Amino acid sequence: MQYLSSAEITALEKKANVIRQSIIEMLSEAGSGHTAGPLGMADVFTLLYFALLKHDPDNPLWAERDRLILSNGHICPVLYATLAHAGYFPVEELLTLRKFGTRLQGHPHRQALPGIETTSGPLGSGLSQAVGMSLAERIDNPYSSKFFYCLTGDGELQEGQIWEAAMLAGKEKLHNLIVIVDRNGFQIDGYTQDVMPMEPLVEKFESFNFDVQEVDGHSMRALNDAVGKAQAVYGQPSVIIAHTIGGKGVDVFERDFRWHGNPPGKGPEDKIPKSDQARVALEKLRTLAGMIDKDNHA
């Protein structure tokens, strides 16, 4: 397991905050896109790209890299912001999100941008691809130390293909496959428990022969420990159900499913008028929701 000192944890938390600010800026500039999911997954992405993944931003196709497959492509603003801050492309390019001619397509396209492992957006197919990658790796290198991380949404688990892939992963005992579920409890039409209940989710994955963990998706230490344990599991694929708060970091956005599919400037107006949404969100992030008065900007 990767050991992280308190200082390293603090640095990662600051990095996640900067990534959240980029998410707000790019979505606000784009005028469309998803807000809650990207903010909620900023801690997971930051930990992976700045502490855990074997990767090289200067050589995105490095053969020995770990693979990160984003299955719920609609949260790509967090992937793009993380890749930019990790050095895959200039941070300024984030402001081209969703615009004509951009490398930052509305849903990620593999051939458009370095660091993107697959095209995704239509839900439910990322896990199958991660399973395929893991199977291919095992043929060439049975003692491989590469890991295949697949990030999925929780509403996405309603897709049947997810369970087709889970069945195959369990059958093939893909121990280098680590699934991280963004369990924020909501989807476009409302709370997952109302749209289509997912619980008992732990038992579902266990019955498909996965090693299952549940963690606080905003605790760097808990996430790091969980990934460390998942890496140590042998003979089974792993899933980490990361309980996250949609909209995390901007208290007025948090836990409100109406922020799932809207950018700042087009969200619900009962707390902040549309014209102020981006400014207020950035201020909340820079001052850690008013807890500090100094500017926390990058």
Added chain:
Amino acid sequence: MFADHLHDAVKTGGEVETVPTRNGFGEGLLEAGKRNKDVVALCCDLTESTKTHLFANEFPERFIQVGVAEQNLASVGSGMAAMGKIPFITSYAMFSPGRNWEQLRTTVAYNDANVKIVGSHAGVSVGPDGATHQAIEDIAITRVIPNMVVIAPADVHEARKVTLAAAKYEGPVYFRLGRSATPVVTTEESPFEIGKAQLMFSRNESLEKKVGIISTGSLLYNSLKAAEELQAAGIGASVLHMATIKPMDTEAVAALAAEHDALVTVEEHQTAGGMGSAVAEFLSETNPTKMYRVGIQDQFGQSGEPNELVEHYGMGIESIVAAGKKVLE
């Protein structure tokens, strides 16, 4: 006149051997696997039926049994291709590319993943299993996807060559196979190249009326027999076999249209969206040509014997002859 490389029995009017095209795929896949260790195969509980078992028995470590899960099949294939493998994903055409179309579009074609999609049991000649298992829309739904190559081999020899060519080609390829025994028209020597149509029968130039027949897939034999009959009836007829539907050999199609009064296209598929539609799309913009499209006319199939169904749905030899006469009226 028949092309030299065609089977003697076809040329002399003798008894023609019949073998399912899927057998040629099975042999070709095994051969491709021996030539290149990166070739892998995946199947959805239809391993013997699709003839993937020949490969699976020889290379068990390179064969993935996916179970009855065609959506997963497509995207697992995409993932394996991302790691440098050359996956052949096999099932019945009704389920792949039928059921998993969006996975093929997004995770295979848009990713430009090097996946070979093999759809067995295409056409009404599937026979007794009935309409649920007779894929007659697969050409239409695959040829509209960017990056996708679409091929319908004529017989067992061509199916083997298509399989080997697909393994060498970099990018997504779909090809369809038949279940039932299909006349062996070509030989080991017959040429096959992705994107090239082959003139299999050239008309008697002394005849005044001229019809060009374009066939794809298993109906090459019927097309050749129909051309012979048309010539016996005093109509010059040529047969261009277009195994590769996409990318189309536009040069060959343009030449055929220029040299004949009218065209007949022949395919075991819905006329809407199939090979004939592709030819019509091309010619309408370059050299509007009178055409008749032989194929299934907006109907579902049904149970029956393969030949019986081919006749019933208007793709038999006499139907092609009639189409050739009608299109010249």
